[in-house]
Amino acid sequence: MSHDHAHDDDHSELSAMDLRVRALETVLTQKGYIDPAALDVLIDTYQTRIGPRNGARVVARAWVDAAFRGWLLRDATAAIASLGYGGRQGEHMIAVENTAGRHNMVVCTLCSCYPWPVLGLPPTWYKSAPYRSRAVKDPRGVLADFGVTLPEATELRVWDSTAEVRYLVIPQRPAGTEHLGEEQLAALVTRDSMIGTGLVALPTSVA
Amino acid sequence: MSYETHADLGGRSGSGAVAPELEGELFHAAWEPRALALTLAVGATGAWNIDMSRAARETLPNYAELSYYEIWLAGLQRLLAQRGLLSPDEAAAGQALHPALALKRVLRAGDVASVLAAGSPTLRPSADVPRFNVGQRVRTRGEPVAHHSRLPAYARNKVGVVERLHGAHVFADANAQGLGEQAQWLYTVAFDSSELWGDDATPALTVSVDAWDAYLELA
Numbered sequence: 001m002s003h004d005h006a007h008d009d010d011h012s013e014l015s016a017m018d019l020r021v022r023a024l025e026t027v028l029t030q031k032g033y034i035d036p037a038a039l040d041v042l043i044d045t046y047q048t049r050i051g052p053r054n055g056a057r058v059v060a061r062a063w064v065d066a067a068f069r070g071w072l073l074r075d076a077t078a079a080i081a082s083l084g085y086g087g088r089q090g091e092h093m094i095a096v097e098n099t100a101g102r103h104n105m106v107v108c109t110l111c112s113c114y115p116w117p118v119l120g121l122p123p124t125w126y127k128s129a130p131y132r133s134r135a136v137k138d139p140r141g142v143l144a145d146f147g148v149t150l151p152e153a154t155e156l157r158v159w160d161s162t163a164e165v166r167y168l169v170i171p172q173r174p175a176g177t178e179h180l181g182e183e184q185l186a187a188l189v190t191r192d193s194m195i196g197t198g199l200v201a202l203p204t205s206v207a
Numbered sequence: 208m209s210y211e212t213h214a215d216l217g218g219r220s221g222s223g224a225v226a227p228e229l230e231g232e233l234f235h236a237a238w239e240p241r242a243l244a245l246t247l248a249v250g251a252t253g254a255w256n257i258d259m260s261r262a263a264r265e266t267l268p269n270y271a272e273l274s275y276y277e278i279w280l281a282g283l284q285r286l287l288a289q290r291g292l293l294s295p296d297e298a299a300a301g302q303a304l305h306p307a308l309a310l311k312r313v314l315r316a317g318d319v320a321s322v323l324a325a326g327s328p329t330l331r332p333s334a335d336v337p338r339f340n341v342g343q344r345v346r347t348r349g350e351p352v353a354h355h356s357r358l359p360a361y362a363r364n365k366v367g368v369v370e371r372l373h374g375a376h377v378f379a380d381a382n383a384q385g386l387g388e389q390a391q392w393l394y395t396v397a398f399d400s401s402e403l404w405g406d407d408a409t410p411a412l413t414v415s416v417d418a419w420d421a422y423l424e425l426a
Contacts, residue, residue: 020238024293031293031303033313037315039241088326089326091328094371121233124235124275125225129271132216137218158415160217164376
C-alpha cells in the first residue's frame with residue numbers, strides 16, 4: 001500500500017484529492033444526504049475528545065484499583081463504560097494484560113479494526129501493509145521497528161481483530177512508579193503501549 | 208462467481224518496515240478528515256452496513272496502490288454509485304444533477320454525539336447452544352469463499368483451540384451480501400505459530416482470530 005508520505009512532494013495530487021472530496025461533499029449536501037455541520041462535529045470529536053488519553057485513563061485506573069482491574073479483565077465493555085467511554089467501534093471490548101512473561105499485540109490483518117472509544121482513530125502504520133502482514137507472523141520484527149526488544153522467554157500473543165470485538169492491551173506498570181498518582185500514571189501510558197507495539201517507560205527525567 | 212479481496216494481508220512477505228508515528232499525527236492532508244467524516248456521515252444514513260462497506264473497499268482493484276483514506280473514499284463513491292445515490296456525472300461535475308433518493312435518516316450535527324455513543328452493537332440474543340466450548344480443538348474452513356468473509360487466508364484449514372465465547376454476533380459474510388444478519392456464535396480461536404507458519408514460525412507465539420461458527424468444525 002502506498003503511503004501519504006509518497007504524496008507529500010506532489011502538491012498537484014494533494015489538491016486533486018482536496019477538490020475531489022470537496023466536490024463529493026457539495027453533491028451529497030445538495031442532495032440532502034449529509035449535514036455538513038455534522039462532518040465538522042465528527043472531525044472535532046476525533047481530534048479533540050476521543051483519543052488515546054481515554055485508554056490511558058482506563059489503564060491507570062486498572063493499575064491503581066485492583067477491583068477495577070478485575071472488572072476490566074472480566075467485562076471490559078462495562079468497566080470502560082463506567083469511565084464514560086464506549087460506543088462506535090468499541091461496542092464489544094476485551095482487555096488483555098501484559099505480564100512479565102506474556103506480551104500482547106493487537107492487529108487487524110483484514111482492514112483497520114481498532115478500539116475507537118479508548119484509542120481514537122488508528123495511526124497510519126496500524127492500517128499499513130507492513131504492520132498488517134507482519135504482526136501475525138513476525139511480531140518480534142515489528143517490535144524491533146518500534147525499538148522494542150523483549151526477552152527471548154517472553155510469550156507473545158497476537159490478537160487479530162477479525163470480527164466486531166475490539167482489544168485493548170493493558171501494558172505493564174513500570175517499576176519505580178509506586179509514588180505516582182492515577183493522573184501521573186495515565187500521562188505515562190502511550191497509545192502504542194495499548195496496541196502492544198510499545199512499553200510504558202518511566203519519565204526520562206528520572207534518568 | 209468470483210470474489211477477490213486485496214485486503215487479506217496477514218503473513219504476506221515483502222511489505223517492508225513499519226513506520227512508527229507520533230500520537231497526535233492523525234491526518235496527513237486536509238482532505239483526509241473530510242473523507243473520514245463523509246464516510247461516517249453517509250454510513251450513518253443506513254444506506255448500507257459496515258460489512259458491505261468493507262466488501263466495497265477490499266475488492267477495489269487498485270487497493271494496494273491507494274492510501275487508507277483513498278481506499279475509504281473510493282469505497283464510499285463505489286457504494287453511492289451502486290445504490291444510485293450518486294451518478295458518475297454528478298461526481299465529475301461536483302453538482303447534483305438528478306433527484307435525490309430517500310434515505311432512512313440523515314446524521315445531523317446535534318445527533319453526532321449520541322449516534323457515536325450508541326455505536327452499532329453486533330451481539331444478538333440467540334437460543335442457539337454454542338457448538339464449541341473453551342478448550343476444544345477446532346479446524347477452520349479450508350476453502351476460500353466467493354463473497355466477503357472474515358476468516359483470513361493464513362488461518363484457513365488450521366487447527367486451533369477455542370479460548371473465548373462471545374455470544375451470537377451478526378454474521379459478516381451474510382450481512383455483507385445483504386442476506387440479513389444471520390447471527391451465529393462467535394469464538395476466539397488461538398493457534399500455535401507453528402500450526403500457522405510451519406518452519407518459519409516465531410517461537411512462543413500464539414495468534415488468535417475471532418471466528419464465527421460457520422468457519423469451524425470439531426478437530
